[in-house]
Amino acid sequence: MYEQAVWNEQVIFKLGKKGRVGHVLPGVEDEVRRLVGSVDQMLPDSIRRTRKPDLPELTEVQVVRHFTRLSQMNYGIDSGLYPLGSCTMKYNPKINDQLANLPKLSMVHPYQDEGTVQGILQILYEIERWMSEITGTYEVSLHPAAGAHGELLGTLLMHACLKEQGQCERRTEVIVPDSAHGTNPASAAMAGFNVVVIPSADDGCIDVEALKSVASEKTAGLMLTNPNTLGIFEKDIEEIAKIIHEVGGLLYYDGANLNPLLGRARPGDMGFDIVHINIHKTFSTPHGGGGPGAGPVGVTKDLAQFLPVPRVTFDGERYHLDYDRPRSIGKIRAFQGNIAVLLRAYAYVLSMGFDGLKEAAETSVLNANYMMKQLGAIKGLMIPYDDKKPRKHECVISAEPLKTETGVTALNVAKRLLDFGLHAPTIYFPLIVDEALMIEPTETFEKEELDRFIEATKQICQEAYSSPQTVLDAPHNTSVPRLNEVKASHPRTMALSWRMYLQKGEQT
Numbered sequence: 001m002y003e004q005a006v007w008n009e010q011v012i013f014k015l016g017k018k019g020r021v022g023h024v025l026p027g028v029e030d031e032v033r034r035l036v037g038s039v040d041q042m043l044p045d046s047i048r049r050t051r052k053p054d055l056p057e058l059t060e061v062q063v064v065r066h067f068t069r070l071s072q073m074n075y076g077i078d079s080g081l082y083p084l085g086s087c088t089m090k091y092n093p094k095i096n097d098q099l100a101n102l103p104k105l106s107m108v109h110p111y112q113d114e115g116t117v118q119g120i121l122q123i124l125y126e127i128e129r130w131m132s133e134i135t136g137t138y139e140v141s142l143h144p145a146a147g148a149h150g151e152l153l154g155t156l157l158m159h160a161c162l163k164e165q166g167q168c169e170r171r172t173e174v175i176v177p178d179s180a181h182g183t184n185p186a187s188a189a190m191a192g193f194n195v196v197v198i199p200s201a202d203d204g205c206i207d208v209e210a211l212k213s214v215a216s217e218k219t220a221g222l223m224l225t226n227p228n229t230l231g232i233f234e235k236d237i238e239e240i241a242k243i244i245h246e247v248g249g250l251l252y253y254d255g256a257n258l259n260p261l262l263g264r265a266r267p268g269d270m271g272f273d274i275v276h277i278n279i280h281k282t283f284s285t286p287h288g289g290g291g292p293g294a295g296p297v298g299v300t301k302d303l304a305q306f307l308p309v310p311r312v313t314f315d316g317e318r319y320h321l322d323y324d325r326p327r328s329i330g331k332i333r334a335f336q337g338n339i340a341v342l343l344r345a346y347a348y349v350l351s352m353g354f355d356g357l358k359e360a361a362e363t364s365v366l367n368a369n370y371m372m373k374q375l376g377a378i379k380g381l382m383i384p385y386d387d388k389k390p391r392k393h394e395c396v397i398s399a400e401p402l403k404t405e406t407g408v409t410a411l412n413v414a415k416r417l418l419d420f421g422l423h424a425p426t427i428y429f430p431l432i433v434d435e436a437l438m439i440e441p442t443e444t445f446e447k448e449e450l451d452r453f454i455e456a457t458k459q460i461c462q463e464a465y466s467s468p469q470t471v472l473d474a475p476h477n478t479s480v481p482r483l484n485e486v487k488a489s490h491p492r493t494m495a496l497s498w499r500m501y502l503q504k505g506e507q508t
């Protein structure tokens with residue numbers, strides 16, 4: 001059994017003592033002071049800080065120990081399986097970090113003259129070409145900072161296209177299946193559309209008859225995830241595209257989960273007009289490492305004129321930032337996107353090559369199906385929708401029987417998994433499955449690690465029948481016991497920093 005490290009670690013603000021410093025080379029300190037002083041002189045009073053920042057003074061070894069201990073009380077992709085469905089939490093090759101951190105790449109400034117940043121422009125240009133090729137689209141913008149941001153850009157592009165055709169007043173509806181990620185209806189609503197939700201059929205795919213009944217001259221477009229959030233490939237995709245195109249709508253592809261299709265199938269070829277992909281899921285940097293992401297958007301030739309500025313262009317000799325796009329929707333973000341995340345993707349694609357990407361896709365599908373078969377056979381769990389149908393990158397298991405028979409819920413199972421040194425899967429999503437456990441193993445974990453997860457789940461389900469309280473009270477072996485989830489996310493008690501915590505403490 002696993003036991004997570006428990007350190008009685010104070011916040012760093014409490015560790016400091018006046019006068020403690022890190023390692024400084026002799027002579028450097030004075031030079032730094034002189035530089036800071038001269039920069040300070042250059043600042044106008046209006047933007048100069050009036051009081052010193054309240055930073056703790058610590059030795060280097062204190063800092064290293066502090067963060068090492070915190071990391072030991074944490075769980076990350078480097079610790080083991082991280083099977084969050086719909087998130088594609090892959091292992092992140094360290095070389096991608098190293099390349100993205102090369103000073104020649106990380107130290108350039110977005111306001112530099114384009115003549116001095118030819119290298120990075122070339123990289124961006126090439127990533128755009130690769131993403132076009134991978135998605136089967138004509139042109140790609142790397143600007144969006146996340147999947148949801150890509151969706152917003154995509155729906156704004158729909159809007160721009162309708163405006164051009166003088167159809168804004170008439171086409172006000174965006175259709176979304178009930179299995180969609182919550183960001184889809186949110187993005188469509190933000191772009192000013194009315195959202196029309198259609199149910200899934202018994203096989204977990206879009207109900208084509210339901211789609212036909214809502215598709216009309218009011219339809220601006222359909223937002224679709226394929227494979228959908230059940231991990232099932234929409235077999236009727238060609239017919240779906242035809243239905244939407246025939247009524248004059250656009251087809252939007254939520255490609256947050258492109259992993260299983262890499263090198264095997266392209267949304268552009270399926271008839272999609274607008275495609276967003278999550279770089280920070282499929283192409284390394286899982287979920288931005290907790291930070292920013294990148295949600296590039298690819299479009300058809302007709303829609304390319306609306307993409308945000310500036311576009312990176314190449315005249316055969318030099319790369320340029322092109323602002324001269326009169327039909328562009330303008331800017332959706334400062335500069336060129338989240339470069340560090342894009343650089344990791346560049347390194348990732350280069351190191352994998354086409355065959356490597358294809359193999360990653362195939363292995364991710366194999367792993368998800370292995371998981372589904374093994375987990376579905378456990379007493380208390382079941383596979384919703386057609387259990388004979390193979391899944392793509394992920395599978396959704398339901399703990400509904402377990403809940404009915406023992407009172408142990410999907411949430412309890414997820415919490416108990418932490419006691420085995422495993423990250424919990426996504427739970428209660430997609431909304432169409434009761435007691436959902438959504439599992440995406442990805443291609444980056446070996447079979448032994450998948451088996452460890454399967455064995456742990458089996459043991460937990462057995463416990464649910466024999467000693468349910470053990471599961472209900474989990475986790476027991478983690479550095480932090482079960483969190484109060486309401487307190488952790490309620491605006492009144494949520495504290496994202498030490499300063500915020502102190503302020504809230506004073507208020508409540």
Ligand SMILES: *Cc1c(COP(=O)(O)O)cnc(C)c1O
Pocket residue numbers: 086087146147148149181183184225229254256257278293295
């Ligand atoms: C993750 C995800 C999104 C949203 O991406 P973010 O980068 O988190 O905004 C949208 N759709 C699907 C299917 C996803 O899995």
